[in-house]
Amino acid sequence: MNTIWALAGVVIKELYRRKDFYVLFVLTAVITFVAGSVQFFHDPNIVRYVEDLCMLLIWISALLITIATAARQIPAERESRTIFPLLAKPVTRGQVILGKFFGCWLASGIALAVFYLFFAVITGSREHYWPVADYFQAFLLQWIMLGIVTAMTLLGSILFAAPSSTVTILFIVVAGILFLGRHLNTVALHNDEPLRSIFYTIYFIIPHLELFDVRERVVNDWGLVNWLDCGLAALYAAAYTGLFLLLTWLGFRRKSLT
Amino acid sequence: MKKISPGWLLALLLTLCFTLATLFVPRAAWWNDVPRAADWNTGRSRSENVFKLLLGEGRRLFGNEMFDMADAYFHSGYYPSIFDQPVTEHDVAGPAEGKTEDEDSTSDDFLGPPPDWIAALDRHFVPNRHTHLSSGGPSGHEKASSVQEILPWLKFATDMNPQFVEAYRVGAYWLRRLRMPAQAREFLFEGLHNNPGNSELLFDLGWLYNEDFHDANRARNVWRAALRCWQAQDDNTKQSVQAKRLCDDITINLAHLEENAGNWSQAVKYLEMTKQVSPNPDAIQKQIDEAERKVTSDK
Secondary structure: OHHHHHHHHHHHHHHOOOHOOOOHHHHHHHHHHHHOOEEEEEEEEOHHHHHHHHHHHHHHHHHHHHHHHHHHHHHHHHHOOOHHHHHHHOOOHHHHHHHHHHHHHHHHHHHHHHHHHHHHHHHHHHHHOOHHHHHHHHHHHHHHHHHEEEHHHHHHHHHOOHHHHHHHHHHHHHHHHHHHHHHHHHHHOOOOOOHHHHHHHHHHHHOOOHOOHHHHHHHHHOOOHHHHHHHHHHHHHHHHHHHHHHHHHHHHOOOOOO | OOOOOOHHHHHHHHHHHHHHHHHHHHHHHHHHHOOOOOHHHHOOOOOOOOHHHHHHHHHHHHHHHHHHHHHHHHHHOOOOOOOOOOOOOOHHHHHHOOOOOOOOOOOOHHHHHHOOOOHHOOOOOOOOOOOOOHOOOOOOOOOHHHHHHHHHHHHHHHHHOOOHHHHHHHHHHHHHHHOOHHHHHHHHHHHHOOOOOHHHHHHHHHHHHHHHOOOOOHHHHHHHHHHHHOOOOOOOHHHHHHHHHHHHHHHHHHHHHHHHOHHHHHHHHHHHHHHHHHOOHHHHHHHHHHHHHHHHHOO
């Protein structure tokens, strides 16, 4: 276990050494401030469009950070040949995968926490209302979702040739699931066979990342989601994360490192 | 020094463009707020804003999208997507058109029962009840009932499509309900600037003067202008149900103003006009009879 945490610690240190997080945070802050400075009908209490925009930017930034961080872990180790002394410690390939996964997941969690803190401060200062539990739940669900994305990206980094292709493909897949995932069953119903079965199969196979998107509930003050439902969603996420990590391990176990 | 990747540079440039555009929007709006006599003469309008500079005439396509966003905010996010049954009536516009809030609501239960367990679980994480911001919103919390949250989208809708009369009318209605009559008047002025002589906007302006500013003289003048503009329309347009209803509203309100001022003969004249377009001419005839009795007794 110590080996896994040591590996994870290296990934977390990488987060604050690289510019990705800082650039995305500054961009999110600048756009939010500018959007918030616009007044409509001289009414300073209009705030939801700013919350909506800020949450969207947080989602995009978190996905970029997670995918970009996870996609380069194993290829970078191979390219710089540090994978050989690492595996000679001895560290098993399974431990490398788990260490990288936990490192990326924790790093994305730290970045996400900073983003949510900024969001809470901005909206609280405009709204004079602090639904801390709602924000915490939204953060937690998004972080759980990032776990699936991290595992998917690690699998992608084993399958695809370069980190750039992994980032591009993963970003398209994740965006596709987020936009279309919950509607695939409706699309299936409006098609004839065999398209109907194909769409249904995709619908039941893909990890439904959109389950963890509670932006509309937070922005529109719908209140907390039942914690039992959150628990079910967490189990669902754990199953997919485990599956993707297992596939990554199976792929990495047989992969030539030279 | 480490080189920044081209992807990041591109993202940075795009964001810079967006930021500058957002910075210039309020400034350009201020430029447009200062009307120049030359603009009036050349027919240039306030609608010639940054959106026009950036998107050209294509911006009009986004007007309806922005109006849909206002309706989605009005429902606190409980709103059909492009994959669901399309919305035929915007609830946000209902009260402005004199309807009760839940009348003809197409977004009432567009979801139906969940078809599978994934959809059933998903319903717990998204807005899942039909509510209106104007009647408390989803939580019933006072802050959540802030209907002013729809206003930016109505403003965007009119910025995108300055000929979107319904957006001006709905915006002015909600501004009035939020006790912001000065802002409602400003918004209607903007609408009239972009749609000169529009009888619907003139009617709403007259209503605003009468109800919120308690200025009957100005209301009378504006409603008379609305009636003149309505009469100037071609015959086909005047025969539509909506046009008849508008004429009904204008003339009946003018009649009431004249009744209050004691001008009974003028009131009868307007009531006669109302009778021609009203769906309920018998009731109007009773009002005419009553007013004529007053005319006779005055003599």
